[in-house]
Amino acid sequence: MKNKVIIGTRGSKLALWQAEWVKSELQRMNPGLEVELNKIKTTGDKILDVPLAQVGGKGLFVKEIEEALLAGEADLAVHSMKDVPTDFPEGLHLAVICKREDPRDAFITRKKGAGFEIGSFDELPKGASVGTSSLRRSCQLLSKRPDLKIVQLRGNLDTRLRKLDEKEFDSIILAAAGVNRLGWSDRITELIPAEVSLPAIGQGAIGIECRIKDDFIHDLIRPLNHEVTSTCVRAERACLKKLEGGCQVPIAAHATIVGGKIIMDGLVGSVSGDRIIRAHAEGRPEDAEIIGKKLGDDLLSQGADKILSEVYGKNIGQIDHP
Numbered sequence: 617m618k619n620k621v622i623i624g625t626r627g628s629k630l631a632l633w634q635a636e637w638v639k640s641e642l643q644r645m646n647p648g649l650e651v652e653l654n655k656i657k658t659t660g661d662k663i664l665d666v667p668l669a670q671v672g673g674k675g676l677f678v679k680e681i682e683e684a685l686l687a688g689e690a691d692l693a694v695h696s697m698k699d700v701p702t703d704f705p706e707g708l709h710l711a712v713i714c715k716r717e718d719p720r721d722a723f724i725t726r727k728k729g730a731g732f733e734i735g736s737f738d739e740l741p742k743g744a745s746v747g748t749s750s751l752r753r754s755c756q757l758l759s760k761r762p763d764l765k766i767v768q769l770r771g772n773l774d775t776r777l778r779k780l781d782e783k784e785f786d787s788i789i790l791a792a793a794g795v796n797r798l799g800w801s802d803r804i805t806e807l808i809p810a811e812v813s814l815p816a817i818g819q820g821a822i823g824i825e826c827r828i829k830d831d832f833i834h835d836l837i838r839p840l841n842h843e844v845t846s847t848c849v850r851a852e853r854a855c856l857k858k859l860e861g862g863c864q865v866p867i868a869a870h871a872t873i874v875g876g877k878i879i880m881d882g883l884v885g886s887v888s889g890d891r892i893i894r895a896h897a898e899g900r901p902e903d904a905e906i907i908g909k910k911l912g913d914d915l916l917s918q919g920a921d922k923i924l925s926e927v928y929g930k931n932i933g934q935i936d937h938p
Contacts, residue, residue: 618832620650624681624690627655628772630794634822635694637797638714641840649836654690655663656681667737678825682708684823691833692787696794697818697849702857704825710835712824713849715842717793719820719870721753721813723806724795725787726780732805737812740764747758747776747785751866751927756813757789758889773798780807789813793820814868814883817852821845847901848932851908859920860910869911871904878904882911884920887927893918904905 621642625635632653639651658680675682677699684690685708697713704710706880725734734740740761747769748754752764767785769776773794792807824840826833848871861867869882878901885892895914899907 619648620652621691621833621836622652622689624654624656624684624693626658626677626681629798630773630858630900631694631696633797634696638692638694638822638824638837638840642836645839646836656684656690658659677877682825685827686736690836691826691830693827695823697821697823698791698816700818700823700825702853707828708825709828710823711826712837712841713846714822714824714840716845716848717796717820718807719784720792720810720814721808721815722790722792722795722804723808724780724803726783726806729801736806737787737808739789744786747780750789750816752816752868752885753789753813755866755887755889755892756868756883759885759892760812760889762889773800777803791819792818810870812879813882815855815870817867817869818849819870821849823849831902847878847904848872851878851880851904851911854905854908855880855912855915856908858909859884859915859924861924865924867924869908869919871908873901877901878907880907880911882915884915884923886923891923893920893923 623635623639625631635653639653642651643649678695678701681693682705683688685693686705700710700890723737725732742763743765745765745767746757747767747768748898757764758766769779769785769788773790776788776790779785795801795804824837826837851871852869856867859867863907866885866887869880871878871880877898879898881894881896883892885895893915895911895918897907897911897914
């Protein structure tokens with residue numbers, strides 16, 4: 617039996633936390649297994665001053681890691697699911713989706729004593745600045761508060777929090793999952809309900825990609841698959857695939873399983889937030905991908921294609937990460 621595996625990962629604090637978590641789980645289940653991390657700098661990590669859609673949009677945080685998998689320089693790759701495109705290079709696939717953390721967006725303001733300078737999203741003063749590089753977040757927030765000033769925010773989580781503390785913004789929006797995983801939950805002012813900011817596709821879930829023909833790795837990672845999370849995220853990704861969207865466009869979809877049914881909401885919004893198209897679908901969990909596709913069809917039939925073609929036409933590229 618092989619006793620060493622290499623995990624391909626980005627080098628950010630959050631990516632390393634996720635890779636280390638997978639490493640520790642594999643070693644817990646397989647005493648004696650040696651696991652090494654191969655830290656890989658992706659295009660998305662290198663380009664910090666250009667809107668990412670201008671350089672391709674899709675796959676910018678996974679492409680180089682996939683190349684390492686194909687070259688045998690990694691045996692598996694650990695990704696944030698919302699970075700993973702819906703199509704894979706020949707020979708690779710998404711084998712496992714791990715249990716999801718909180719999928720919601722987190723509203724974060726500066727600390728003040730035991731509390732916060734601004735206590736909630738609703739308390740943001742008129743014209744306040746909100747740091748986010750996600751069109752999905754900004755379009756939903758602007759639809760509620762068109763007076764807000766949305767400011768581009770890139771970089772790793774610690775960089776984003778530092779920029780907030782240095783008063784570059786009045787508030788920032790991050791994925792709650794990443795903040796929680798890094799042990800910074802005390803920085804969260806408020807969790808934004810899905811009715812206000814519907815999460816990104818796959819938000820809060822970790823995916824493991826590997827070579828299709830690697831039975832050893834499949835057997836090794838199979839216990840990490842979380843069936844409910846996997847069902848929900850695959851439904852969300854089926855919706856994304858139908859919309860032909862990348863992670864840099866104002867698309868959101870979130871699925872849950874309640875009472876034995878999969879319940880799913882999706883939206884496509886204009887950049888300014890003046891138009892938001894919403895759809896809802898539900899059905900049997902075993903039909904998850906059919907339901908996701910149906911949700912995408914419903915959004916398209918309401919005119920989502922017009923909004924998306926405008927976004928792509930303008931080449932507006934803010935990335936929904938992290």
